[in-house]
Amino acid sequence: MxxxxxxxxxxxxxxxxxxxxxxxxxxxxxxxxxxxxxxxxxxxxxxxxxxxxxxxxxxxxxxxxxxxxxxxxxxxxxxxxxxxxxxxxxxxxxxxxxxxxxxxxxxxxxxxxxxxxxxxxxxxxxxxxxxxxxxxxxxxxxxxxxxxxxxxxxxxxxxxxxxxxxxxxxxxxxxxxxxxxxxxxxxxxxxxGFTLVGRDDLMQRRLEQLRLQDPEVTVLDAWLDLSRFNYRSGRDKKDRVIWTHDRPEGSGWIVPIPVGYAALSDLYAGGQVANARDQTTPFRFVEGVYSIGQWIGPHRLRRVQDLLWWGEHHEDGLYRCCSGYESPSADGDDESPSYPPVSAETL
Structure with missing residues (x-):
């Protein structure tokens, strides 16, 4: 288990x-x-x-x-x-x-x-x-x-x-x-106070929206898109220039976060790699893994598991921090606002 x-x-x-x-x-x-x-x-x-x-x-x-x-x-x-x-x-x-x-x-x-x-x-x-x-x-x-x-x-x-x-x-x-x-x-x-929770679901949803505009959009594009405010110029009724962004009102405090490491090499036995921290622990080269997180007030959490994090190790070399947060959308009560479609040309 x-x-x-x-x-x-x-x-x-x-x-x-x-x-x-x-x-x-x-x-x-x-x-x-x-x-x-x-x-x-x-x-x-x-x-x-x-x-x-x-x-x-x-x-x-x-x-x-x-x-x-x-x-x-x-x-x-x-x-x-x-x-x-x-x-x-x-x-x-x-x-x-x-x-x-x-x-x-x-x-x-x-x-x-x-x-x-x-x-x-x-x-x-x-x-x-x-x-x-x-x-x-x-x-x-x-x-x-x-x-x-x-x-x-x-x-x-x-x-x-x-x-x-x-x-x-x-x-x-x-x-x-x-x-x-x-x-x-x-x-x-x-x-x-505020607690940091994982929101992998937001990145997956944003990726699907962007791919409706351009099938070549990658996960990195979706991550960068959620990590920033995309401002665009326009004109109001009085023909004055105004600037607006695509971050929906009430979207929350969304931030890019590192969540672990992914293997770049095989697992070497202790002592095989020179200048390692010690000569007994197995060693492998890794790169960072990123996702999207959100800062939420504790009063908005529904269960204690929502704020908890733990580590998991997969056989393919993925070392990841996992969040127990479940979006209210999983119960049919979606409080997460939807982002408007954006052309991939602006990425």
Whole structure:
């Protein structure tokens, strides 16, 4: 059974985690927020920390709610990163500047968790012992404080009016009505904020629309089209020049995102490739995989799976971050606006 369909035991919520100088360059083509691959890597690193601390929990999926961000850039039509001045070289010449994008964040991290069976029984963490769950949650929060998230430093929590900083470890109810009640309470606690979800369906829909105009349109064309506002000039009733774009009203906060890697070579055994990170782990060359994401307010989510991400590995060499978000259109209630047809000549 894949992670997409597996039942889980509970949730771990780490509210208002402050991160300083995280990596804002998520890929060679995108910037503005760390990639979901960075958060999945953080989750796997935290899993190793939990095992070393003898905490019987397995983190399976992660959701990210962003409450505040401050990208270190010079504002303007063209944005430039705030870069550090490195010391001069040995001969006194100016050292080369390596462009580094940084961003300060305040995040709520939500993990889908599964209890590790001990002696054939579920651990006491999910048997009604609230004090034990509270202690474990704070232990995990302290472990997170010693780690890095997307290359950024985790700062101590900063309590404030209406800001929850207490971590929570909770079991997931069996009854659907209880699940909905709990999720409604959690959604209110995550406001104000936005969560990033995957919208592969929008790109597929846009690709089909563009191919009605030009059968030669590629997936890259659809991705670029959704990543921008396509402005065109026209004239109003008074013969004045006006500019309009094809992004429908209410289309949401749609962004291009990296979602993983695709293999460019066969899988080499450890030690076959020179200058690899280590000589024991298998190695292969890869390239980035891109898709479309959308920032959505937590109050618009219908179920907890909508905000969660997990990693999948396919035998053909695809390493991909998968989103559990399901568009309302899947139930016949389509809230996603349709883009108007556009001639491929404008791509």
């Amino acid at each position: 894949s992670l997409a369909d597996r039942e889980f035991d509970g949730l771990l919520v780490l509210p208002h985690v402050r991160v300083q100088n995280a990596n804002a360059i998520s890929s060679p083509l995108t910037h503005g927020f760390p990639s979901m691959t960075a958060f999945l890597g953080f989750m796997w690193a935290l899993n190793r920390k939990l095992k070393a601390a003898d905490i019987p929990l397995q983190l399976e999926k992660i959701g990210v709610i962003c409450h505040w961000h401050q990208e270190q850039v010079q504002e303007g039509y063209v944005r430039t990163f705030h870069l550090t001045r490195n010391p001069v070289a040995k001969d006194g010449s100016t050292a080369a500047i390596v462009e580094e994008g940084r961003i300060h964040l305040e995040l709520t991290l939500v993990f889908q968790i599964r209890a590790i069976m001990q002696e054939g029984e579920v651990h006491l963490l999910f048997c009604g012992d609230e004090s034990l769950r509270r202690k474990a949650a704070w232990m995990i929060r302290e472990l997170v404080g010693s780690m890095r998230i997307a290359g950024g430093t985790v700062l101590p929590p900063r309590p404030g009016p209406g800001v929850r900083v207490t971590p929570a470890l909770m079991g997931w109810p069996d009854q659907e009505m209880d699940q909905r009640t709990l999720f409604r309470r959690l959604r209110r606690q995550w406001l104000p």
